[in-house]
Amino acid sequence: MKHKRKNLAPEFFAFDIDGVVADTMGTFIEVARNEYGITNLSKDQITNYWLEQCLPVPEKIVWEIVDKIIKDPFQVGLRPIEGAREGLKAFFEKCEHLTFVTARPEKEGIEAWLHDLLKELPPNQIRVIATGVHEKKAEVLKGYGYKYFVEDNLDTCIQLYEHGIGAIVYDQPWNRNHTPFKRVRSWKELLELTGL
Ligand SMILES: [Mg+2]
Known part of the structure; x- marks a missing residue:
């Protein structure tokens, strides 16, 4: 008899936003091109989570662009991955709620963006928690009883693992170092893990 892989229960999932739901790095490249005339950037160049360490863009401009993306996702035209x-809607249909935990310093802008992205879903069943720092994500997730977190930052995945949270790496050019964690290359693969 063939061994069937056990699905991960979708009700125990929570999600990072930037790099998992929002194509934040793609938006960074667009803002650099449209507003700063920096035309030689591509997403594959982003081999490090910290943009100033891998892109030929002055640190001051990196932070200006990141600031714009944090303050007003609509104004910069932030797009979903x-x-x-569709993937989040499938989770919602099963669980009737969604939880996002972001290291952004404030949740207002990105929360409005998520409500717009998921406008068919009741906003009061979409929870967004902004921790301000990556290090607090594990604590927050544990507090709510989540077991799995979809994340694109490998350092955060390691911290989650140390706190007993199952990190699932959302594959991106900046997280391709070797890791022992489960890795998904698309939302379709993520849904397959849960049997949704
Ligand atoms: Mg992220």
Whole structure:
């Protein structure tokens, strides 16, 4: 008899936003091109989570652009990652709620963006928690009883693991170092892990 892989229960999932639901790095490249005339950037160059360490862009401009993306996701035209909207709706249909935990310093802008992305879903069943720092994510997730977190920052995945949270790496050019964690390359693969 063939061994069937056990699905991960979708009700125990929570999600990072930037790099998992929002194509934040893609938006960074667009803002650099449209507002700063920096035309030689591509997403594959982003081999490090910290943009100033891998892109030929002055640190001051990196922070200006990041600041714009944090303050007003609509104004910069933040786009979702392919399949994220449909994937989140599938999680919602099963669990009747969604929880996002971001290291952004404030939740207002990105929360409005998520409500717009998922406008068919009741906003009061979409929880967004902004921790301000990556290090607090594990504590927050444990507090709510979540077991799995989809994340694109490997350092955060390691911290989650140390706190007993199952990190699932959302594959991106900046997280391709070797890791022992589960890795998904698309929202379709993520849904397959849960049997949704
Ligand atoms: Mg992220």
